[in-house]
Amino acid sequence: MRKSFLKKARETLQEMRTQLLRSVQAELHEGREQTKDEGMDTYDLASDARDREINFILSDRDREKVQAIDDALARVEDGTYGVCESCEADIAEGRLEALPFTRLCISCQAEREKEAKTMKRFEEDRTYRRLVPGDGDEEGGGS
Numbered sequence: 599m600r601k602s603f604l605k606k607a608r609e610t611l612q613e614m615r616t617q618l619l620r621s622v623q624a625e626l627h628e629g630r631e632q633t634k635d636e637g638m639d640t641y642d643l644a645s646d647a648r649d650r651e652i653n654f655i656l657s658d659r660d661r662e663k664v665q666a667i668d669d670a671l672a673r674v675e676d677g678t679y680g681v682c683e684s685c686e687a688d689i690a691e692g693r694l695e696a697l698p699f700t701r702l703c704i705s706c707q708a709e710r711e712k713e714a715k716t717m718k719r720f721e722e723d724r725t726y727r728r729l730v731p732g733d734g735d736e737e738g739g740g741s
């Protein structure tokens with residue numbers, strides 16, 4: 599992985615993280631009137647505490663996203679960024695640009711998605727069977 603690419607990836611990831619947290623913060627602000635921050639200074643001072651606070655109110659999905667970004671940043675630091683977690687091949691740079699926190703190369707991802715789809719179909723199948731009454735003669739039983 600090229601150094602310049604890593605540097606860019608890190609910037610992208612940090613930017614994503616900032617924006618994600620900012621949008622969560624905006625929601626937090628709307629929902630709460632007593633936190634009226636006048637200036638950015640107090641805001642920055644409190645950002646550590648806020649980070650922690652935000653962790654509590656993040657939805658599971660947002661939390662996963664932040665986690666994925668943090669993991670990717672950690673991989674940038676330890677030099678494993680851009681390596682497929684599953685087959686250890688280099689992930690294409692174009693893919694990393696589109697999905698900076700991906701852990702899988704495109705073929706492993708496709709493989710996983712295929713598996714997930716199979717699982718889903720399996721589950722839908724079961725749900726379907728549960729919804730359909732076993733002996734469906736009940737609705738026409740008028741006198």
Ligand SMILES: [Zn+2]
Pocket residue numbers: 682683684685686687702703704705706707
């Ligand atoms: Zn792979």
